[in-house]
Amino acid sequence: MSAETWVPAGAGIGELRRAATECRGCELWEPATQVVFSAGNPRGPVMLVGEQPGDQEDRRGIPFVGPAGQLLQRALAEAGITVADLYVTNAVKHFRFTEQGKRRIHATPQATHIRACRPWLEAEVAEVDPRMVVALGATAAKAMLGPAFRITQQRGTVLELPPPFGPRPVLATLHPSAVLRTQAGPEQAEAFAGLVADLRTAAAAVA
């Protein structure tokens, strides 16, 4: 399984976005509503990489518009990162879910899906050429840094992203959904503050 066949060589972001609507690089396209490619400034100095679209992103075709996205917007604002500086995408471009009655429950993408979808991410990094990449959560971090990467041990520090995504700086942090899953109250406030602190570190590295 690989998206490679569908990724046009040397294409700009607009062309990649159009081409991704045709992707059949893995089976996730079929139950999903649509591909969710990316948002933001294709010349932005900071590239945020999430895991995969969620339920609302799948319906609207735009990344980070659901609850996790709203939390992320608050964290970015607190870290002083302007939307104009950002290009936002996901490691996997189709929503993976299981159905429980009428509800669609997020299912973590498998290593095969991450690998299959990676040619899109490679093309995006090559085209956007960001000064800094921020991996939101373990899926994004593993997609770019390899399956041995442990976010619990290496989050919050600026590392060197190896080829084909680098060389360029990368910082891995918590996924905003992980913050949402933390018990409301002081624990969640602490997790949120940790996300903001990591985003500040990323912003400082490109300032």
Ligand code: URA
């Ligand atoms: N979570 C992600 O990782 N990406 C989105 O686009 C939405 C939620």
Ligand code: SF4
């Ligand atoms: Fe293609 Fe990625 Fe969607 Fe799989 S998840 S069909 S590889 S765009």
